[in-house]
Amino acid sequence: MLPTLGGRIQTRLVLLTVVGGVVTFIIGPLLPISAPLSVVYRNTFIILATVAVLGIGWECIYHFVMQWRWEKDWPTLFGLATGIPEGVVVWLLLRAGLIPGISGTVPIAAFVIDFGLVWLAVWLVANGPMRVPFIRWRFHGGRLV
């Protein structure tokens, strides 16, 4: 998929909600967090929402960076590697207590597993299977509506 700005944002929001939501739900009980499952889910879903909301800003930056590319494309690796700065920013906000609604603390190992698996799943779906249910998606710059 070669994104337009609107397409980037729509794809991120939909994939984080659907794919990210499913992955977060599945891995919640398996994360190394010593807290009741309800707290784990609350925290991980808040982190997921944070990635989605901050992502709107990130996508504007990526769109700006993309303007310097002749092909106006976004190589596959970029989609994966941008998880690193995004993950670091969310972690710093988490540690600084700036993400509202988080109860207690989230261990770094749990965060890395949670964020990493969600990111990887979203990236994998965006790079292939997404084209099956949404046949117009890739020709519309990643827009779904």
Next chain:
Amino acid sequence: MVAAAGIPVTDVPFVSIGGGIGSFVTVDYLRIAGVTTNRIAVLSNLDYPWQTYEYLTRVSQIPRPERIRSDSASRPDNIWGFPSYALAEAVTERTLAPLWQVLIEPMWADFYTPKAGRVFAALERESKRIGYTTMLVKGQVRMVRKRQGGGYFVILTPMVGSTPTKRLAYRAEFVHLAVGYPGLRYLPELQEFRTAHQDFHHVVSAYEEHEHIYEAARTKHLVVMLRGGGIVASRVLQRLMDDRAKHGLSTEIIHLFRTYISSAHGPNAWNRRKGAHGFAYQGFNYPKSVWGGQLKSEMRKLEGDQRAAKYKLMGGTNTPYRRRWQAQMKEGRESGWYRTLAGTVGEMRLEHGKIVSCVNTSQGMAEIAADFVIDCTGLEADIAEHRVLADLLAHSGGGRNPLGRLDVERSFELRGSASGPGVMYASGATTLGGYFPGVDTFLGLQVAAQEIADDLARRGFCARIGTFRSIRQWLRWARNKQP
């Protein structure tokens, strides 16, 4: 009137003219959208959809084991592009290399591109799956005319002896034109030389059979002049360089560029294409985002001169940057057997068995003698060179776009050709210059097919491919079951 002329009339609601990959991809979409084979006819002089494509790729030095210039997810046999060619290759050949290449392209590896043989084999499978041959009618289409009662008549000359009459008429509500390139055009000086000397042996087009040049190079020292800076020039150059290395030959190559690109070029920092040693470098025929991203979206809004200007900005002859070619050319430049120059040829003459080209360069006139000249410029003939298109422009209301090709709407409906409820569509090379630039590519044909299928769904001809149909049909594709 048609029946009175003794021409048998067959009613088929959708007729596709051409029978190449453009027809195939469109028909594939329609079959997946629920149209049965008895409601579609493909009129063509080809036996199978990839026949012309395979011929052209083979003679321009991409035989089946070599890789074509197309993206991993541009699969004309699979409207979803999933699994991509790279994933399919990784699975069938049990290697992660294609997936790794897709991951790190284009920064740390060349763009992944599929082998021609894999593309043709997959097309053959899909062709059988959708019952393509049952829709195919062999013959030469003569003309398409509007009917008084709406829709169209398509007049076909069938294969000799296949029918009792010399003409057949197809009465259709929807007609799709995918006739491909109208024809080749040679550089004028090459054409003059060929005509004057009746020499079609020493001066050839890369799109003609020219194996004799490579064979001659194995028997004696040759000087070969190449003209053009696109993908075909690169492939021919690669063949000459490969043979040179493989058989220890002494072939010298003189490469003449009309427009010599020496560095990155473009009007500003965010519109700069890479280039060096004569070539403009670009992964595919167009910047990637024309097939679905920013450039596609921008172009869709432009009209007339603005659109033509945008085409000019992203156009120009280009070729991919491939590391193997770079290494070969570097060796050739350093050893002196590969030389480039920029200029135009004023005159060509025969002298002591050599073809002498008088080249106007920025430093003055240079005379270059070569044993063979290979024209890799790939100039295309005007659309009016094609009989059906000429008739269409003259009699059926079709017009030209800002680049002089067929003027189509965003839905690929041919402007001015509507006939009652009937609609004529066109896709492929003949529509270059429209709202969508990458028309003459695998993915471009699929973009067009999707627009056409959606437009036909709005008109009630077929079902719209929504999420559930798409998933269901993909599963059928994966299991090789009929749509």
